[in-house]
Amino acid sequence: xxxxxxxxxxxxxxxxxxxxxxxxxxxxAWLAATARKKDAAVFHYFSFYYALRSILHWIVPxxxxxxxxxxxxxxxxFIFHLCLIITPIFAAAHVILIAESWGGGxxxxxxxxxxxMTLTVILGCVFFLIRRISKxxxxxxxxxxDYILLVIVAAPFLSGYWSYxxxxxxxxxGIVHMLSGxxxxxxxxxxxxxxxxxxxxTRGYAGSEFGGMRSARDW
Amino acid sequence: xxxxxxxxxxxxxxFLVLAACAAAARAYVTIVExxxxxxxxxxxxxxxxxxxxxxxxxxxxxxxxxxxxxNGEKRKNSDSVGMECSSCHYKAESGELELIRIYHKQxxxxxxxxxxxxxxxxxCHRKTGENP
Numbered sequence: 285x286x287x288x289x290x291x292x293x294x295x296x297x298x299x300x301x302x303x304x305x306x307x308x309x310x311x312x313a314w315l316a317a318t319a320r321k322k323d324a325a326v327f328h329y330f331s332f333y334y335a336l337r338s339i340l341h342w343i344v345p346x347x348x349x350x351x352x353x354x355x356x357x358x359x360x361x362f363i364f365h366l367c368l369i370i371t372p373i374f375a376a377a378h379v380i381l382i383a384e385s386w387g388g389g390x391x392x393x394x395x396x397x398x399x400x401m402t403l404t405v406i407l408g409c410v411f412f413l414i415r416r417i418s419k420x421x422x423x424x425x426x427x428x429x430d431y432i433l434l435v436i437v438a439a440p441f442l443s444g445y446w447s448y449x450x451x452x453x454x455x456x457x458g459i460v461h462m463l464s465g466x467x468x469x470x471x472x473x474x475x476x477x478x479x480x481x482x483x484x485x486t487r488g489y490a491g492s493e494f495g496g497m498r499s500a501r502d503w
Numbered sequence: 504x505x506x507x508x509x510x511x512x513x514x515x516x517x518f519l520v521l522a523a524c525a526a527a528a529r530a531y532v533t534i535v536e537x538x539x540x541x542x543x544x545x546x547x548x549x550x551x552x553x554x555x556x557x558x559x560x561x562x563x564x565x566x567x568x569x570x571x572x573x574n575g576e577k578r579k580n581s582d583s584v585g586m587e588c589s590s591c592h593y594k595a596e597s598g599e600l601e602l603i604r605i606y607h608k609q610x611x612x613x614x615x616x617x618x619x620x621x622x623x624x625x626x627c628h629r630k631t632g633e634n635p
Contacts (some may be wrong), residue, residue, distance in 0.1 A: 286618040376545060377624050383604045384611070406600040448626040458623040 285455065292462035293381075302467035307473025308481055325328075326489060331496035338491020339484050341502040349503045355414075364408030367401040368437075372465070375444075393446075400444050409438035429475070436471055440462035486493070539589030539602055546628035568609065582605070 319326050341347050351358040372378060374391040383389035413434055414427050443464055446457035468485070471477055479486075494500045535549040562568065566607035572591075573581075583591070592605040610627070614620035621627050 286622065289617060291620050347610055350583065383600050384607050387604075389600050389604075440529060447623070450630050454625050455623055462567055463584065466526065 285459070286309060288459055289462075292459055292466070296463070296466050300469040301395045304469045304472055307470075311473050311478065312481070321374050329492055329497055330488070334495030335484075335488030336491075337495060338502050339487045341491075342487050360408055364411075366409070367404045371398055371401040371405065372440075377448075386461075399445075399448065402441050402448075405444045406438060406445060407442045409434055409441075431474055433477065435469070436464070436468055437477070442467055513551045536607070537589050537602070537606075539587065540599070546624065547630055549627045550629065557624045560617075 309352045345362045346352055374393045375398045379389045379392040416422050443461035447454045447461050527560040535551045565584050569582040569584045571578045571583045593602045611622050614622050
């Protein structure tokens with residue numbers, strides 16, 4: 285158990301961070317090169333003003349018409365994504381481990397808050413799973429990869445929740461938590477989880493075209 | 504006279520027994536405490552059976568854990584028994600994270616090195632209050 289703990293808490297953390305960062309840079313470079321070759325107009329007509337206007341419009345809950353048309357999905361997705369990003373960065377145990385390994389550290393959440401936020405992420409994953417299965421159009425578009433990805437996202441939160449509450453076998457849940465968190469990080473650049481990085485670019489592209497070219501309002 | 508002598512002897516025995524009890528009680532620590540933590544701890548306090556731990560770990564010298572440093576060097580023949588970790592390792596301005604860090608380092612680095620003993624959060628900060 286000690287050997288695997290050290291591996292998961294040492295080498296694999298670095299491996300995951302390097303693959304995440306390296307994969308992100310390589311994929312972005314590849315996407316930029318491909319766009320330059322196949323759709324050079326994207327660069328030519330890119331407008332920072334309309335890109336930022338559109339990004340702002342789409343990160344404010346219920347600002348866009350599409351979000352108002354789907355209020356439940358909008359509420360769930362905003363809360364889900366906020367908890368998904370904030371919890372791992374500001375979980376007390378994570379900050380403490382960073383202080384132990386590298387020194388420093390930053391502000392952290394009270395455990396009770398992180399606990400609720402973790403549960404929120406898990407319930408969000410359940411919501412997305414049910415949505416994927418029950419909504420005809422979404423089910424039609426879903427591939428096996430989409431379901432696997434949902435499990436990959438839920439796994440570190442579920443195992444973290446398990447470990448925190450010290451249910452039976454929590455030591456194994458702790459190891460699973462570390463490994464699944466690393467797997468999630470590694471998956472980001474190579475799967476559709478890449479929307480985490482790509483969102484401002486795709487939104488900025490659409491914003492530039494609709495605002496800068498067609499002089500349309502942002503819906 | 505003989506009665507007085509034996510009474511003094513009895514008193515001496517009682518005193519010795521009490522002294523031994525007091526000494527044993529001092530060594531018999533069962534929980535990790537430090538006044539610098541106040542009531543700010545979020546996780547359950549760590550139960551720590553001092554004597555049992557040292558027997559299991561084969562620790563004989565107090566300063567294996569109760570180390571004492573002077574000018575950045577560990578003093579072989581000194582120890583910090585009776586001192587709280589925070590008296591050297593904690594300044595109010597460094598924040599509680601520093602105090603947490605040094606406590607974790609003290610236990611965990613040794614456990615990892617020896618590949619024995621708890622290293623995960625829940626293995627020490629038990630919700631049930633059981634021993635790790």
